[in-house]
Amino acid sequence: MFTPSKRMRFLGVGLASTTSGGFLVSKAKASALQISKLSAPMFERVPDELVAPDWSLLEQQNALENLPRDALEKRCRELALQLHRSTKLDGAREAISAGQNAQLIVQNMTMNKLQKALHEKEKGKKSDRTLMFPGGKGRHLTADEVIVQKLALEEAKKKEEVDKAAKKTRREARKAEKAEIEEKWKGMLAAHAAAVEAWKERCARLREAGTRAKDLPKKPKRPLKPKPKPAEDVSDSDGDESGGDEE
Structure with a gap:
């Protein structure tokens, strides 16, 4: 259809x-x-x-x-x-x-x-250049206000680079954590499938021995998928990654 x-x-x-x-x-x-x-x-x-x-x-x-x-x-x-x-x-x-x-x-x-x-x-490309005095007018490069503003801009630039490196580290750690969880999840699913097969065989033997259906052992419960630890900054996580509980 x-x-x-x-x-x-x-x-x-x-x-x-x-x-x-x-x-x-x-x-x-x-x-x-x-x-x-x-x-x-x-x-x-x-x-x-x-x-x-x-x-x-x-x-x-x-x-x-x-x-x-x-x-x-x-x-x-x-x-x-x-x-x-x-x-x-x-x-x-x-x-x-x-x-x-x-x-x-x-x-x-x-x-x-x-x-x-x-x-x-319309949006244009974001420029990484900094305009120290957007109001125009002449300035002495040796003036105190110029030196103070230049130092502040340098500190802000360093802080931005440090934050960017920290975000990258957190993203990589979160990506590695999700990969580890996926491997663990696959192992849990395989173990659950093996447990279900063993349960079916046991139930078949018990039924042949005359055990009533209500007295049969319960089917093994499907495990829950592990979830990653809550991220400190939600914006650090990659947009294409999802933590759905799919098999």
């Missing part, structure tokens, strides 16, 4: 395999040349070759039990013909609707790319 999520995945795979639309599903920045290669929207209509059904057959109020056999057979043939026409017309409209929806998705993806590029252009 083609659910909306499956259709989106198929559309993404199809776009990724093309040279003109592959950039829409990638994380790279979009250029004006790439966007210009996208095809313009197409407006389709039902082909004239498809004849519309004759819906007037539904309005006939003749009692079917009073019609002769020939008339009934003729009416059945007419209804079958109109149903066939309706099916073809409905299929064409569904295909047109699917194409229009795909165009809307491509247009939305293009708009998101343009919005991201515009946002980056």
Whole structure:
């Protein structure tokens, strides 16, 4: 069954395999040349070759039990013909609707790319340069205020580098901790699976020996996944890491 999520995945795979639309599903920045290669929207209509059904057959109020056999057979043939026409017309409209929806998705993806590029252009690249006196006017480099401000800027720079190194150390430690937890979790799952198999074999032997079902040993409980220690700074943790309890 083609659910909306499956259709989106198929559309993404199809776009990724093309040279003109592959950039829409990638994380790279979009250029004006790439966007210009996208095809313009197409407006389709039902082909004239498809004849519309004759819906007037539904309005006939003749009692079917009073019609002769020939008339009934003729009416059945007419209804079958109109149903066939309706099916073809409905299929064409569904295909047109699917194409229009795909165009809307491509247009939305293009708009998101343009919005991201515009946002980056408006925001600009952050500069690491420091403006000591944004108000302008001349200053003596040997003045006390210049020396004090320069020392303060140097201290702030050193503190920023120390904080950055500390954050990096915490991120690496947290990453190593999560890797260790994953290995431990795999071992716990393997031990649980072995315990379940042993429990099944034991229950089978007990049932063969005549033990009642309510007297059988309980199934081993599935262990809970260990969680990492709470981070001191939530912003230090990597955004792509998650601690879900998935097998």
